[in-house]
Amino acid sequence: MNIYIKQFFLFMIVFVFLVSVGYAVDDSQTQVNIEEQSAQEEYVDEAIDSSSDDIASENTVTTFEDSPKNIKSDEESVPVEYVNITQNNYKNYFTVMGKQMFIGKGIINSNNSLVLNLQYFPDNVNYFGLDENSEKFLNRSLTITSDRNLALTNMEVLLSSNFKTLTLENFNVTYNNEYTGTDYFTISDNVQHCVLRNVSIDMDKDNVAYGYLIGIVGRTTIENSFIRGRFVETIIDWETGPKTPDAYGIHINANDCILRNNTIEIISSGHSSGTHYSLFGIYLMKSNTTLTNNTIIMHNATGYAYGIVVRSSNNTISHNNISISSQTYSAGVNLEMVRFQNNMVNNNHVNVTASYGSAPWGNAGVAYGLEMLDFSYGGGAYSSSGNHPYNNSFVNNTIVGSAGQIYGIEIYGTSDTNLSGNTINITGRTPMGIGAIGSNITIADNHIINNGTHNRSEGTADYLEAINTGLYTLFTSEVIVMMNNTITSINGRGILIKSSNNANILNNTINVVGHDYAVEVTNSSNLNGINNKIENNTLITTKHTGSRAVLAPKNNTVQNNIPVEIIGYTFEIDITDFGLGLNQTVSSTLYYNDEVASNVNKGKVSFKVNGKTLKDSKGKVIYANVVNGTASIENYTITESWNIPNATIQAIYSGSSDCDKITSQKVSINIFSNNPSIASSSVRTSVGSTVTLTATIHAPVPVNSGKVVFKINGKTVKDSNGKVIYAKVINNQVSVEYTLPANMKAGTYNITAVLISSKYGRLENVKTLIVES
Template sequence: MLKRNKFLIIFLALLITCMSVAVAADVNDSTATVTTDISTTAGDVNMADVQKVTNAEDNNKLVKDNNKITKNNNIKSDEQPITISSESEFDDMFSSISTNTYQIKSDYSGKVIKINTDITKSSNSYIINVPINLTSDNNNTINLNTINGYNLPTSNPTYIEFNNGASNSNISYLHFHNTQVFTTTATNVTFDHINVTVDNQGVGKSTGVFSMRNGVINTTVKNSYFNVTENTGCSIIVITLGENCTIENNTIIGQGTVGNLVYLNMWGATTNSNGITQNKGNLIKDNTITGPSTPSSICMAIAVGGPNNQIINNTINYAGTGINNNWAGTYDPLTNTTDDYYNITYNGNAFINNTLNNGATFTASQRSFVAGNYITGTATIAKNSTVTNNTFLSTVKLNGYTNFVQNLVTGLLNVSGSYNNVSLNNMADITIPSTSSNNNVSNNNFNNLDIYSDDNVITYNNYTGDISEHGALDNTILNNNYVSALANINSNSKNLKTEPQIIEITSENKDTYIKVQDDTEISPNSNVPGGSTVIFKENLKDLFPNAKILYSGNILHKNNTVYISTAPGVVIKDVRVWMYNGAISLANATLEYTAKYEDDLYAIVTEVAKKPYSYVIDNITLNYHKETGEFGGAMFIGNNYSFTLKNSIINSYIPASQVNWDGTGDSPSNLPIAYTIYMPSNSKNVVISNNTINTYELTNDASPNPTIFAIANQGNDNTITGNNLTLNGQHWMYNVVSQYTHNTTITNNIITTNSTNYSAGVYLSGANMYDNVIDGNIINTMAGYDKERDETTGSPEYVSYGVVFENRAYMGGDHSYGEGNFVRNTISNNTLLGSAYNIYGVEIFGADGSIVENNNVNISGNTTLGLGAIGANTSFNNNTISIDGLREAGSTVDYLGAGTTGILILRSSDSTATNNTITSTFNGVTVQISKNSVVENNNLTSTEEYTIKIKNSNNTNVTNNYLVAKELKGDSSVLDTNGNDNIIENNLPLAPKEYSLKVDTTEFTVATKATISASLYLGEDVASDINKGKVVFKVNG
């Protein structure tokens, strides 16, 4: 439509200028008439021809500026593609710059070039140093007969290279055979639907067959096919010093003697003008990778060197090394603990939902996040990693400091390092060798366990075989492990199972089993053997009227804890249970606690001193009331080793108060005075599972922002799973808060927060927060929804948040990657519901490498934001979002603003929104003050004017989406204001094509006879097969 208007304007200008013109006939007045045959109407167009033309134009880059669609400056809108039909025409495109080396002529900058003939050379190299769209109608082949690698002092160093000048190029539908392909120091180069094959030739020596190197940024290889056979052991797809590159949805096959199939490489890395020093922020996703039938030590399916890369949903068919770190001489990245160059290189990658078949092995580098993978070969996990929800069919080795939770292991788990947390797994056999210590193995199901080292905790596991103790095992706790089959006893091991005793406490025997100290402290005495269950048959206050604290005393039972229970109808009332310096746990008990005393504001406290002890609370009911202004709550979990709360009901009635942000008040820093459960920074390996926890705002302190945190977590490696969590109040209500933590897992909970002023479901806040996972939860948040609220009065805005990532090191403005080390956190498979005046499904404030995928968001309000982020490398993938907002924008104190959109990318870099389905009353996606964003393969429906808005953003790629707004569709439904180098193309549905007329004649002499030629267009293409009809020209009225 815009093209037709442009031609109409030209035509009118021409007619106004002419006073007397003859058009294809003699005229003697100011009116001219022309006739031509036209038989094809718009409804008669051959759609195959239309599709062919559309495909030919696919590589045109569309940019909207000042609300108009125009061509990118590098692509001239009024030129047809250049078609190369012979090798001589191919040669004419290049100029010689040295012996056998040719560079494309500058005249081809910004052109669409179709290589529609096969090109075969034997000794030439070609350099592309201008932006082009290089394609082929017939998938024609370029064969440069590469025998040796890049810049080698031997014959035939042949290659094609896209260098920095070729930034913003697109290469598609070409076949590169026995040809070295380079991309060097370039930005925003895309290879799509290409075919790369090598047969029995040394293509890729020293660099790799398809090599992206020397500081490439945002290079993409997608939807392509690679098949390399016997290339003397060279790697196939290689990135060397690349940032934010993508290798997606490719088929990659290596046969015979080949190198690594996908390789993030650090060998031969050199300085570059882009200043890239590592492979960082790259995405390897949705590829099918097949290795040689005979495994080779020089061939890995995926080799990774660099930090913060994501390897997601790849399928590997190979009997050798499936995923591994890349080589770096004799350096071993799995055991090195020094802060040298390579330690940084191997830090922190994510391996998610990959399938490794045929016994392919797996090795994760330090600080990795490993989730949802299916691994048939052996696996090695480096230090400080999080490993969850994986299936391992062979031996798994943990090298230390790793959170290993909710996995299935059918082989042997070798806990070879120290300070591992192994919880909630189903496993075959476990071994803890003599070289490891300070490991926690709790709440697992397994067959057999062999332990050879000191200072470990093995507790609350179910097993079918045997637990065998080898050696003295000083300071090792083995207790409360339950056998579900007859044990195997051998002469080399010690069987540790003990038959528990049940001791019922009554007024008659209480003095036999209970010690009273200072009239207020009671505890089991030495007559209670380890492993026993103590059941109070009468109310505790009836037995001990002055009791304030029930604790474990100095009875240290190495191999089994003592359980405290109550008989039905019996209550432990207003007595704190203090799990301190000994093994005491709660099971099948009822507690009531009203906080009255300054020093007794907690109902349950767990603390550890002197030795590592593990605690459990199972199947209790706790009713807790607190009205005082001192710091305290229902449960304080301070434990450096292991604690489990499960199958319990907690009802907590507590006051709201100002948060102590500066750390000078009565409560610890960053907390209000009351909570239901608090895990301080020294808590570790806490598991809260299958509980019902209800928190109610009882009173408030009349401060400006009275607040409640229902569950407050400041410890690492803690898990909250399978709970029903409800928080009701009137003021600032936060249900689950995790501050300054890593390896926190919040999964499969039902989380409901209902307030008037402010409600939040899950809130992660702080710095140095990484590898936290929020997965599979149902989160429902509600706040006030006054449609008639006057925003100018300063009254509370009534706001609600489903999930929040808040980087407290980021202070607003331009965000810098790595600021605050808030990285690699995941929000996945959640259902987010709610309503409020201003509502946010997910808000990310200053985080990097966040993964937001497979969520279902259905929220409504005055302004309604589905998923929003300020950060770098945020991935919004495969989410289903339904947004019902009354207004497109509103007022708020929130830095992301108040607005209605499905996805907001704000002040961000290198973020992606892919494969999402969004229904919105306003925009589907908004990109604002950002760079290098990708919005691709989404299905967006808007009931207003636009589906996507791009504001003050650069290098945004909006392609291959299905976009339907109120009236506009496809590309025309995308609004780009004040942007540069944005690409808007190939979005469906296509606008209907209309006929228009373009006057080709631009020169004539006034008052003389002239012949004017014109072309009839269908859309942007010259109409064909037109032989009948009439066109009438009128000149000067």
């Protein structure tokens, strides 16, 4: 019998069978038996002669049209075909060429949306490319699924077809050291909308120093999936390159993407040579993307570990659990570059950790919860004019972490910024809850706990200094509001306003343990630290309460802070830390109730240290006149006589028509030896140029003896005649002009300043010399 007649009879038998089954079903039946349905479909598939390529003439699927109980297309007019792909029929839907598999005729010729259930996948295929494009795809969807959670190994996947929706779901793909490719999952800009759902992508390879696990260039949704990869930390070219490492987890270079309900784990597998090597977890370049309800983990890093890096606008990052750890530098979410706007980061839990030691190149270990960084802002007094980032928000996040130096939130050069409702609990030597440089910044309703070791500033490579404080602003003269925050600071201040004007500090509750002041205002040559308002706060420190817990220069408003400490006049010592051999200020202040008695401008004050009145070199008592309630002796040399056990200082006010005579309590003072040290500066220059190498000697007395030599990568700097260059110390300073040798190549070098002194011995300090081509 002719083969076509055979096929016709076989088709009629199947058709009659299906019709009979349909009529046999009771009208009340509403549930299709899926197992029976699948058996029918496989029967139809296997009944077809697999040698035939004319799939258009053979109905190999079950078609579901307009029934609410069955699969439907997004478009009501387009029916959905569901096909079980088996070893017998896969070639009807996919074209296999060697080890590569592509879209085949069954997909191309169908006029319906398709759901292809892969129950079989050829073992020898290592490339799966859905890259066919057609005008007829534009209103159809294609779903590639597997009811068996098909497991694939070392498979490169390209999703590039222009279906209305292209979905890949229920797959497990793993990569090991046998995989030699550099591309893993790529979603091209041909797709209208690509969906990865319930997929596992696990890359466990060594020495992956280039590329990314998932590259997204078209609109994509990834949901309910597991993504893990191991990458090498590589050096970022911050000057002329793209300002990214060479390898990272997920690269999103498309608008309108969604990542939700995923677990994403990025693991460092080592690092490149050199210094400042880095790794990105998720890199977001385009706009209108949402990252929500994901768990994002990065660990095992040595260098700079960035969880999420955003360099675009109108994105939402919400309700994620983010955990980043590195020896040197860890960051949860970074909004950065120039002019980004309208980004919302909210309701995330961020945990960042770094070491209490140092990076291999010397920088202190540091961690950041959330950051906004304007790459166009060069430091100094900030102005809102120009193309700064604006209208970005960090709201209702929980930030925890631990590192030698740690910042809960850092803002560097942004405008119209909202930092509200965040809960921050961080531990380190110099924890900073929120630090900001910018304009029109609102810092409100945050709950901050700083568990710090000390209240001193540490050296840092950061834009903001490393210092223990709950809130901090620098170089800000336009509007910044700090209100309704609750701050607990251990061994540091609650708020530090540094070189900034016009800050409004209102209605905050600050409790400080181990430090005298809750709010401190300082000035500089750039900005005077004036016109700041500190009002209606609850301020409690180890030593003071209310307005007395505020340390601020004149021309600031400090009032109505509670609790009011004492009724009437009191007299207090301002400074209790003194360094042997230093010329320091000895000062005291009159208070009335809780405010500085600035109306008192009469009378004089003397001081007693260890019971002895301070005198000048001629033996005469030194008196300080009272000006606006304060009396000070400037440039008084702290001598060895101060350095006794249980040393104390006391101030005596002579009295006047403004205020009766009053004596302060004896207050314990701290005397420190101020051990000498040397500090140098990092240098950036070009090949063959002349540079200035500088160093400063920090010591309790002026230093005008000793010599300094500089070493580059351990080799002492010499002149053109091969002689060592010595720099004599004058007024604690040294400076050397040095021309780089012609054979010195571009790169990063260690530069060491070495003091050679019979008085101080040998002191060293290491910085970085960057030579550019």
